[in-house]
Amino acid sequence: MRKFLLAQAIGIALALPLSAQQAADSVKNINIKKGKLTLEGYVDAYYSYAISHPVDANHAYFVSYNRDNEININLAYISLKYNSDRIRATFTPGYGTYMNANYASERQTLQNLLEANVGVKIFAKKDIWLDAGVISSPYTNETAYSFDQINYTRSLASENVPYYLTGAKLTVPFGKWTAYLYVLNGWQVIQAQHDPLDFGSQLEFKPNGNWDINWNTYIGDERSAANPGYETRWFTDGYATYTPSDKWSFSADAYIGWQRRMETGGLNTRQWWNANLCARYTFAPGSSFSGRVEYFHDPYQVLLTPVTNTYGFKLGSASLGYNLAVTDDVLFRLEGRYFGSPSQLYPMRDGTTANKDLWLTAGITARFR
Template sequence: MEAAKNKEEPKKTKELLPESFQLGAFLDAYYNYNNNLPKGTERKYTTQAVRNDEFNVNLAYIDAKVEESKYRGRLALQYGTSVNTNYANEPMKDTGSNQLGVRNLQEAYVGFKVAPKTWIDGGIYFGHIGFESWISHLNWNYTRAFALDYVPYYTAGVRVSHQFSDKFSMQFHIMNGWQNITENNRDKSFGLQWKYKFTSSLALTVNQFAGNEAPDNERKQLRLYNNTILEWHALEWLSFAGSFDAGAQKAKESLLYEPWLHEWDSAIPVYRDAEAKAYRHWYHGTLWLSFKWDPAYRLSLRVERFYDPKQVLVATGTRNGFMSNGYTATLDLLSWDPAMIRLEYNYRRSADAVFDYRNAQFSKKEDFFVVAFSMKL
């Protein structure tokens, strides 16, 4: 009887894929009409909806991910105009650095659970700074705030995540640098994230960065950055968010006035190049407001201010640098979930004429209208 029973039992086979394995895809197509009617085909100071008067793909990707009790990972391949713009500054100095292929690799990381509430992930993954995501479908507005286009969307390194309690969590990052997969110097950068949930609808997140952002042929230029986000879902149909960012970077050089050197040797100039002690600063603040008064509609508003007079992040070559305000309104049509249609108007104004204008001129203002179609599976 026992032998007959064992004979009836089917043989167990090892599963090739874990139960949590998932395949996904995303497509974000758009048309942007720029009221400045610029002669050029691309907008400056952004990575999103960059092409003027043209139908194109902002971002498309396919991905495979797994989330098991002891390990996790994600591999995503991407394409689009935002990809080409966002990865344009990847260093191209070495033949073995994967520089020709990294722009098409959105994420490629694997993680291990090393303690009951602690994970270690390594590889290429999304940056930890900022309220808005690289994936437009997840954001209240279609385009990104200045603050998001000038912090890392992606990073390469190691991330340690720990959940101290249901309310408090932390991340620690060791990275190649400020949004670069291929290294530009011999130093590593560090990042922190602190997140505290006061309630299920109110959360505070603090993101920080520290690292040298100068190439090896220049003096070290330490960059320090802090990003603070407060998010409040006040009602089921009403949400608020605010972000304030402050950055500082050590100046590249300082000119010391030493006329006695010139008197001693006329070939020596009166000003001598020396290592700078001063830091250059920049700031930006952003407010978001989102109404979802009906399951089929959502209206989101954004107001922002970007202040970079020393041109640390944004080089304009103008007197006041990049000192700009932005005002955005986005209407989302949600009836086709998981797809949506997005209509957005964006007005930006700067202290100097930095935006492209018709007939190869420049203007202090830029305003444009975007229609976008997106779907996330």
């Protein structure tokens, strides 16, 4: 018996180097594609002045370019991105007045997460991806990043939908169409405010290089410590961008939402909506004019609570801007923006209120790629 066990031990010992060599040869034959790690950066410095000149130096109803009469940073970030044939990941910590205003309700360690997500390509031969984490929002025709936007400042539409989402996103392309399905923690939150998960979708159609057409939806329970009476929210958003030539670019957005909430008289469903149109005309190499007209209608103050509530929140705006491309990665922008409302929405520095305001905003934006 001892001789048998000794013979077996010797056989195993002799076989181990051969097995290790075979395993190494097998690994060599596997086509392993290494990923690529890239570093990107972005800085958006601005100065903005409002005729209302608010006492607290915060422009009312905005999280972007919201500091008055001071030179500041709206958004700055350094982004690490990893891409391989089956894995992708993004880690983007952000800083600036936009982050201070828009992430104030998040936990301290989450307040600087502009993006943080990882994705996997589910099938080797199909471009279907599943991403999870803090991801960018599909809603409206504008994002928090001003560089590629027609106008410098953000619209009322984009300021009142999620700029970021937390959850999982499934991307399924088919021809000129791409479908995105979302399972979410809520309406622009990282940490969930309620138990049921929420849902969103995006359907994107690119018939050619000139058009990009999108339809988005959202449904979820909006109960939270801040709004305990809020229940189901339904939201649908449609936008399109059109670039017919090197000189002209257009973008338009319209959305409508419904919020069920408990009020003094019982459970009611309240509605709000938005519409805007943006255009840019390039009149010389690197120089262009841009403009926007918009209207935001929230009479039952679902999203915004004005100074007075005689008419609820109803606000129109028009802007005109000049854009100068110093280089391909540096922009100087100047914009004037007028706001008008039937309500006294704006607290003035002298203690009175006004139904109109005017912004003058200038900025330099640079990206590093």
